Amino acid sequence: MTGIFDGLEKKATKELWLVSCRNLDKLKKLKQQRRLNNLVAVFQSPISAEEVKAQAISLGADLVGVADAQAMNDHPPYAADPKRPSDISDYDADRVIVLARRINLGTSRIAKWDERHKYYNDELTITALEETALELVLWLEKQGYPALIVPPTHVDPWRYDGNPDQHLAPLLSLDHAAVEAGLGTLGLNLQLLTPEYGPRVMLSAVLTSAPIEPDKRMERALCQGPKCGRCLSSCPGDVIGQWERDWPACDKYRKPHGFKKLTDFLGEVIDTKDTQIQKEMIRSEDSFNLWQSILRGAGAVTGCRRCQDVCPVGQDYESLLKDVLDLIPEDSAKKQSSLARMLEAVTAGDYENQSRWIGKLDEN
Ligand code: SF4
Ligand code: SF4
Structure with missing residues (x-):
């Protein structure tokens, strides 16, 4: 039928x-x-988290933590655009080893946000951290555990949609990964704060499936919230919200001679009809800065970090920074009134979505 x-x-x-x-x-x-x-497994040596950390420290890392990738897969920081370890590797991403290297404080003591010495020094820190990560990967592989690096500067080119204003983040949010690895908690502008160096660290990560014990997240927030608000007061672009940040607006400062600046500059040169003016533009300081950034990445992958410099969290602040960074010339009545508004409802803004990584706030 x-x-x-x-x-x-x-x-x-x-x-x-x-x-x-x-x-x-x-x-x-x-x-x-x-x-x-x-x-x-026949070729694998038994390995512990302590051995991995000791190795990373001996290779130049200042802080090391281990995150459980399953927890990160289950709790991506941004639901609309989840970036998980499992999106990077099917086989070698059970653990995320987060490496931090402190930035040098001499440059933090220079108050100008757009000082090229700062960009260049930070680029050298990133280079050193990249070498630490690569050496750690090679060491893990010698023990029989394949591993790969998630660098702080690498973005997925498939996500670029032809708009240079678009904010492109690395393959994993390393600040969130660092919290999962027990290194610290996030601050008002979602920067990582560590007890040792506050936010004054660069981060990288190594993925592996070596069976090592993960660390535990810190439960209590290190950030003092809007009653401190020094990151917001110092921000040259005023891009910091309540437990959030306008990332595309921040990029103009964090990467002042990056891809966006390059495309704008080339567009202006092409649009200029007078060939003599075109030649002058090609010889200009703008052009020189872009060339230097392409050469070393300084100003393209490094830039403003005023919010990191002035943050009072970290054992380094009181003794090495406070004497010159206590006063914040960028502060304004407008910024103070934003902070006063935030104080009326401290857990408003994006706190709820980010509370896992910000931690429990101090009630006083
Ligand atoms: S990096 Fe600079 S522009 Fe971005 S939030 Fe920090 S202070 Fe503001
Ligand atoms: S400067 Fe203050 S408000 Fe900003 S992240 Fe640091 S502790 Fe939090």
């Missing part, structure tokens, strides 16, 4: 058959992977 549902039944049966084939295929792949894992 035939009926109006016959076609649908056939379709459903075919889909079920396809699903079971796919499952069978998955099962085969899983079994194959397990066999491979067993083979790889």
Whole structure:
């Protein structure tokens, strides 16, 4: 007997058959992977989190923590654009080892946000951190555990949509990863704060499936919230909100000679009809800064960090920074009234979405 549902039944049966084939295929792949894992295990040395951390410190890291990737997969910081360790590697991302290297404080003591010495010094810190991460990966692989780096400056080119104003973040939010790895908590503008160096660190991460014990998140917030608000007061672009930041607006300062500046500058040169003026533009300071940034990344991947310099969190602030950074010339009545508004409802803004990483706020 035939009926109006016959076609649908056939379709459903075919889909079920396809699903079971796919499952069978998955099962085969899983079994194959397990066999491979067993083979790889023969070459693996037993390893502990303490050994990995000691190795990272000996290679130049100032702070090291280990995050459980499953927790990060389950709690992506931005639901609309989740970036998880499992999006990067299917096999070698059970643990996220977060490495921090402190920035040098001599440059923090220079109050001008757009000082090229700062950009250049920070670029050298990033380079040193990259070397630490690479050496750690090679060491892990010698112990039998494949590993890969998630650098702070690498963005996914597939996400670029032809608009240089677009904010492009690294493959993982390293600040959130650092919180998961027990290194600190996030501040009012979502910068990582560590007990040792406050926000004055650069971050990188290494993914691996080495079976090492993950660290625990800190429960209590290190940030003093709007009653401090020094990051907001010092921000040259006034881009800091309540437990949030306008990232595209911040990028103009954090990457002052980056891709956006390059495309704007080239557009202006092309639009200028007078060839003599074009030549002058090519020889200008703007052009020189872009060339230097392309050469070393200074000003393209480094830039403003005024909010990091003035933050009072960190053992380094009181003894090494406070004498010159206590006064904030960028403060204004407008900024003070924003902070006063925030004080009326401290957990407003994006606190609820970010509370896992900000931590429990001090009630006083
Ligand atoms: S990096 Fe500069 S522009 Fe961005 S939030 Fe910090 S102080 Fe503001
Ligand atoms: S400057 Fe103050 S408000 Fe800003 S992150 Fe640091 S402690 Fe928090």
